[in-house]
Amino acid sequence: MFTPSTLRTMLAGLALASAAAMADEVSVAVAANFTAPFKQIATDFEKDTGHKLVASFGSTGKFYAQIRNGAPFELLLAADDATPTRLIQENAAVAASQFSYAIGKLVLWSAKPGVVDPAGEVLKRGSFQHIALTNPQLAPYGAAAVQTLQALGVYDRLAPRFVTAETTVQAYQFISSGNSPLGFVALSQVLKDGQIEGSAWVVPADLYTSIRQNAVILNKGRDKPGAAAFMNYLQGPKARAVIRGFGYGIEQ
Structure with a gap:
């Protein structure tokens, strides 16, 4: 005779065994700027669902080329909306699955206090030798940086000083190491517990394309x-709270 406690234990064990049997391993290409929030969300997702995520982090432009050349990615978390749309148009992605998971924010940042003023006037003064940004041909944050400099009328003067990175992670490394005194990265990369370390100017959204x-x-x-489950999870309250916590906007 099974006691109620024993029966509950057996049912829980069967549920876990069933979940494990159905668990997927999903290969995900993730825009470099979203590395930190993705890792946190992935940990929660795997714990909550039993599915496993295998992530690669890099530039959206390079991921596009790899996907078109047969790379075994099953999900793409891009740094823009153009690349997923293009993949859909080329019959390489599922049209109905696309959605905006985050609205990125651009920041001009220095690892050192006092280098970047809160109004970004340092760009007009030009009192620096190098400025880091991601390749605008590969990364939307690089394109947004170029648009910002053009809107401020300083692009032509500062272009010879560019230190160009392949990803926002590399741009961050250039700046944090001191190889470049300042540069453009994603706000999410420099926000720690709601505070920005070093000095920064959060670029007004009207200076660059959203x-x-x-x-x-x-x-x-x-x-x-597993792929469908993660897309649903990414739109849920737990994941959205993490995304907001890293300084991204969320589409309502």
């Missing part, structure tokens, strides 16, 4: 329950 970061299921993940 950085809508979209996610999409790629063809290789079309029939994977």
Whole structure:
């Protein structure tokens, strides 16, 4: 005779075994600027669902080329909305799955206090030898940096001083190491417990095209329950709270 306690234990064990049998391993290409929030969300997702995420972090432009050349990614968390749309148009991704998971914010940042003023006037003074930014051909944050400099009328003067990175992570490394005294990165990269370390100017959103970061299921993940489960999770309250906590905007 089973006691109620024993029966509950057996049912819990069966549920776990069933979840494990159905668990997926999902390959995800993630925009470099979203590395930290993704890792936190992934940990929660794996704990809550039993699915496993295998992530690669890099530039959206390079991921696009790799996907078109057959890379085995099943999900793309891009740094823009154009790349997922293009993949859909090229029949490489699932149209109905696309949505904006975050709205990125650009910041001019220095690892040292007092280098960047809160109004960004340092760009007009030009009292620095180098300024880091991501390749505008590969990364939306680099394109936004160029748009900002053009809007301020300082692009032509500062272009010879560019230190160009492949990803926002590399741009951050250039600045944090002191190889470049300042540069443009994602706000999420420099926000620690709600505070910005060093000195920074959060660039007004009207100086650059909105950085809508979209996610999409790629063809290789079309029939994977784990891929669909993560897309749903990414739109849920737990993940959205993490995304906001890293300084991103959220589409309502």
